[in-house]
Amino acid sequence: MSLDKATVAKVANLARIRVEENHLDTLANELNAILGWVEQLSEVDTENVAPMTSVAEMQLRWRADEITDGGYQQEIVANAPSDEDGFFAVPKVIE
Amino acid sequence: MGMIIQGVTGDWEVVIGLEVHAQVSSNAKLFSGSATEYGAEQNTQVSFVDAAMPGMLPVINTAAVEQAVKTGLGLKAKINNFSVFDRKNYFYADLPQGYQISQFLQPIVGEGILTIDLKDGVTREIGITRLHLEQDAGKSIHDQHPSMTLVDLNRSGVALMEIVSEPDMRSPEEAAAYVKKLRSILRYLGTCDGNMDEGSMRADVNVSVRRPGDDLGTRCEMKNLNSVRFIQQAIVYEANRQVDILEEGGKIDQETRLYDSVKGETRSMRSKEEAHDYRYFPDPDLLPLQFDDAFVAKIKADLPELPDEKKDRFMNTLGISAYDAGVLVAEKEVADFFEDVAKGRDAKLSVNWVTGEFFGNLKRTGKTIATSPVSADALGEVIDLIKDGTISNRIAKEVFEEMFDTGKSASNIVEEKGLKQVSDTGAIEAAIDDVIAANPDKLAEYRGGKDKLLGFFMGQVMKNTGGKANPGVVNKLLKPKLDG
Amino acid sequence: MTDLTKLTIAEARDGLKASKFSARELTAAHITAMDSARGLNAFITETPEKAVEAATKSDEKLANGEAGLMEGIPIAIKDLFCTKGTLTTAASHILDGFTPEYESTVSANLWTEGAVMLGKANLDEFAMGSSNETSYYGNVVNPWRRKKDDQPLVPGGSSGGSASAVSSNIAMGATGTDTGGSIRQPAAFTGIVGMKPTYGRCSRWGTVAFASSLDQAGPMTRTVRDTAIMLEAMAGFDAKDSTSVDMEVPNFEAALTGDIRGLKVGIPKEYRLDGMSEEIAALWEQGIEWLKSAGAEIVEISLPHTKYALPAYYIIAPAEASSNLARYDGVRYGLRVEGDSLDDMYSRTRAAGFGHEVQRRILIGTYALSAGYYDAYYLKAQKVRARIAEDFKEAYKTVDTILTPTAPSAAFAFGEKGDDPLEMYLNDVFTVPASLAGLPGISLPTGLSADGLPLGLQILGRPFDEETVIRTAGVLEEAANFTAKPDAWWRG
Numbered sequence A: 001m002s003l004d005k006a007t008v009a010k011v012a013n014l015a016r017i018r019v020e021e022n023h024l025d026t027l028a029n030e031l032n033a034i035l036g037w038v039e040q041l042s043e044v045d046t047e048n049v050a051p052m053t054s055v056a057e058m059q060l061r062w063r064a065d066e067i068t069d070g071g072y073q074q075e076i077v078a079n080a081p082s083d084e085d086g087f088f089a090v091p092k093v094i095e
Numbered sequence B: 001m002g003m004i005i006q007g008v009t010g011d012w013e014v015v016i017g018l019e020v021h022a023q024v025s026s027n028a029k030l031f032s033g034s035a036t037e038y039g040a041e042q043n044t045q046v047s048f049v050d051a052a053m054p055g056m057l058p059v060i061n062t063a064a065v066e067q068a069v070k071t072g073l074g075l076k077a078k079i080n081n082f083s084v085f086d087r088k089n090y091f092y093a094d095l096p097q098g099y100q101i102s103q104f105l106q107p108i109v110g111e112g113i114l115t116i117d118l119k120d121g122v123t124r125e126i127g128i129t130r131l132h133l134e135q136d137a138g139k140s141i142h143d144q145h146p147s148m149t150l151v152d153l154n155r156s157g158v159a160l161m162e163i164v165s166e167p168d169m170r171s172p173e174e175a176a177a178y179v180k181k182l183r184s185i186l187r188y189l190g191t192c193d194g195n196m197d198e199g200s201m202r203a204d205v206n207v208s209v210r211r212p213g214d215d216l217g218t219r220c221e222m223k224n225l226n227s228v229r230f231i232q233q234a235i236v237y238e239a240n241r242q243v244d245i246l247e248e249g250g251k252i253d254q255e256t257r258l259y260d261s262v263k264g265e266t267r268s269m270r271s272k273e274e275a276h277d278y279r280y281f282p283d284p285d286l287l288p289l290q291f292d293d294a295f296v297a298k299i300k301a302d303l304p305e306l307p308d309e310k311k312d313r314f315m316n317t318l319g320i321s322a323y324d325a326g327v328l329v330a331e332k333e334v335a336d337f338f339e340d341v342a343k344g345r346d347a348k349l350s351v352n353w354v355t356g357e358f359f360g361n362l363k364r365t366g367k368t369i370a371t372s373p374v375s376a377d378a379l380g381e382v383i384d385l386i387k388d389g390t391i392s393n394r395i396a397k398e399v400f401e402e403m404f405d406t407g408k409s410a411s412n413i414v415e416e417k418g419l420k421q422v423s424d425t426g427a428i429e430a431a432i433d434d435v436i437a438a439n440p441d442k443l444a445e446y447r448g449g450k451d452k453l454l455g456f457f458m459g460q461v462m463k464n465t466g467g468k469a470n471p472g473v474v475n476k477l478l479k480p481k482l483d484g
Numbered sequence C: 001m002t003d004l005t006k007l008t009i010a011e012a013r014d015g016l017k018a019s020k021f022s023a024r025e026l027t028a029a030h031i032t033a034m035d036s037a038r039g040l041n042a043f044i045t046e047t048p049e050k051a052v053e054a055a056t057k058s059d060e061k062l063a064n065g066e067a068g069l070m071e072g073i074p075i076a077i078k079d080l081f082c083t084k085g086t087l088t089t090a091a092s093h094i095l096d097g098f099t100p101e102y103e104s105t106v107s108a109n110l111w112t113e114g115a116v117m118l119g120k121a122n123l124d125e126f127a128m129g130s131s132n133e134t135s136y137y138g139n140v141v142n143p144w145r146r147k148k149d150d151q152p153l154v155p156g157g158s159s160g161g162s163a164s165a166v167s168s169n170i171a172m173g174a175t176g177t178d179t180g181g182s183i184r185q186p187a188a189f190t191g192i193v194g195m196k197p198t199y200g201r202c203s204r205w206g207t208v209a210f211a212s213s214l215d216q217a218g219p220m221t222r223t224v225r226d227t228a229i230m231l232e233a234m235a236g237f238d239a240k241d242s243t244s245v246d247m248e249v250p251n252f253e254a255a256l257t258g259d260i261r262g263l264k265v266g267i268p269k270e271y272r273l274d275g276m277s278e279e280i281a282a283l284w285e286q287g288i289e290w291l292k293s294a295g296a297e298i299v300e301i302s303l304p305h306t307k308y309a310l311p312a313y314y315i316i317a318p319a320e321a322s323s324n325l326a327r328y329d330g331v332r333y334g335l336r337v338e339g340d341s342l343d344d345m346y347s348r349t350r351a352a353g354f355g356h357e358v359q360r361r362i363l364i365g366t367y368a369l370s371a372g373y374y375d376a377y378y379l380k381a382q383k384v385r386a387r388i389a390e391d392f393k394e395a396y397k398t399v400d401t402i403l404t405p406t407a408p409s410a411a412f413a414f415g416e417k418g419d420d421p422l423e424m425y426l427n428d429v430f431t432v433p434a435s436l437a438g439l440p441g442i443s444l445p446t447g448l449s450a451d452g453l454p455l456g457l458q459i460l461g462r463p464f465d466e467e468t469v470i471r472t473a474g475v476l477e478e479a480a481n482f483t484a485k486p487d488a489w490w491r492g
């Protein structure tokens, strides 16, 4: 599996990272070097091995259905680059 | 009955599947402790977790798990004791984490069944594919600022159940019946308030068409429809659009389409595959969701009677018709109201009064069961008064209207207005004699063979007694007198 | 008076209790040290006023006999922990100006135990790096230099600022986070002790996430005892973190009995890499000898999937990171670069806000999770990870702890590893396997390289058996008697 320029552009778009056209090749090479090295994982026999999803052997803890948080609008928007009347503001989205 | 679209080239069958997002009834959100109540001021029901501040982590709400299991049991579905939360990754202004925590490969609830009620008591089983828990997104407001979209995260992180059906529906009516029935079950269970206006229930509608008997065609999805009417309209428009394309030799593109309820049409939003690659993977902030059979058994033991069972009981033990039973059980409130009215009373009379006068008066006064000035007990009293002959059915209707307008009890009104029915044969006989004496010509005609005049005399007697005469007694006494 | 910055945490604690000096004096000495060490660039934000304020409170608590475990001890907080009212950057441009309205559980625990914050320590951007060369706020410099030249060296990463601050006596201890070796490797590079506890021991709540299934906070100090004290203060169950383990926190300091007789110490043969430098091999051999003479039984063990730990890690960590870092989108906090549309704003913001290494990892992670590649990369890596965890489980049936080198080399110079990311990734070859398995591990300095740079050994343990790890480390520390210090050139 090897990434071409177009795939890198697609991945960059999925990740919402703007990549200049003239940088795509370099990036493709870098990513391919890493992915090529990762290929060695295929040597490992993982037949009937369950993927590791959690490190600790424990059960998921459940919270009681109680209102214990929220109610601080100012703190929520305090760090916003742009806010209006307690809302976050972003460039207008046309649907 | 399925919907068949007759094209120039032949018949087309419509295939519909629904994905309903139902907001879990809970105090707090799925993974945070902030409130879920509708209508709060922007960003006030938001915690640092809901706003996806750096380092914030999810902790699951017990109520969400219980409600999902309860709903699964209500849908006669397989409950999965082991399920996994995944991240669905995409960017949007009202999705603060940049991913939605959802369940992909291993949902909490598997296959189930929902029985829909169609016209004339016909029912049909629709397959449920799965139910999974996931987070709701926030709200983007596009029309409040000239150059900006404003984002409110109050809904962000609210627990949703996504309930996915099999593509088992064949007409807009069936889809409507499905949504109504699902809403009814959710309300019975108390797991979702089913309030479509407030967005507590929204449907994504998948529509495709095919030649009857063929394999499934390519579908289009219309997202976030929030009324039963829109769902039906969207299906009709979309099915016809697809037929038109196919008839002209075209091909359907699998895509997400927006239903514009103002124009009554659907339009393309974006090609689903092209713009989206959700990159699902198990959320490493959470462990798998696990519970034992005892947990499920306890919820099952507390399960309320659901509409289908209630309907059966109404039919089998109360002798109510399938149609009436269907009407009564559709809304839990109505069924409960009816059961209160019917307790220890004549079931048939109770049905008639609830579905007839009571509904009629609610409609007339713009009230609901919750705001009705007449309680089940108050209606019960009316029925009791009819039953014991205190008032006639006709008087009862007048009394009932007044109860709605004044909130007074039936006995009060009857008392105040002196509406008590007269069953005393002496008084009634006297009234009959008066009427006969006043109408010698009519009497002659009657005796001459014009039987129909019996009704006239009946009416006159009732009128003379101010409607209070017991019609049964009048009937019994009148004929012998007329016949001489 | 003695130079207060040379004390260990244990010594300072005892001195404070005995009123030999005040917490304010102790803090003042460290603030002076911080002032004179700007050349190390160990801090992104210094908070001397807050430190003095906290020290004053500590003096009151000390006077009232209410001292916590870390009362009055000046420490550095890696700038990955959110601190209420203090700029928190993760060393990234994208968190420009972000001032949290909340306090991370780990730092809050430390404040409860009386610790004093000197400032927020520099790190690799989003903890992604092994040399502290990826910080938006510039490189952190290692206090150590080679005997032969004055070339500035990397402090290791990602907790490089923490390591540098502790090594240069600016802070008595520092918090670190370890995802694949980010505490242990910089500890080794700077001649200090650093411990990554078992995954789940310290809460992750309020710590900027890199890779959620791997991230774990831990202490960085100058002695094993100090690490034990600080870990006890940091650790603990937190209901706000679903992966936090509900377990008593032991008195870790009490684990330092000095007695490891009969302890079985595993030596994994797969860690003897081809081309391992002779001085690392010798260091390891020496460590084995020390433990043996202290009465431990040395057992050769096999961890057969060791070789695959790094490639698995470099899929899993970027995959999780690609999702964890999606929240940095210019909407709710941090940097925003305006654009023509929402998507344009996102991609400009993220291009300008993330540095090259972070972008590279996000792209790798995005690709590894994308449709058609998930099974081959992410799923495969998680399966390999399960096998690696199995290897350890198997090994711990016969041994109590495992001894390995911490890093394949001593600290290197800036730019020395060139542009090849793979070469840089190899730094974590000995630390990553235990990270993948979630196991506790400690690094402590046990010797010097031929160039006069510190080298570290690593001890790994069973899940939640930090006590045995600490006990073993204590014995090794005593045997090694590592007393070398960097020349304080930065004060010049």
Ligand SMILES: [Mg+2]
Binding pocket: B019, B162, B204
């Ligand atoms: Mg859907």
Ligand SMILES: [Zn+2]
Binding pocket: B021, B134, B162
């Ligand atoms: Zn959904």
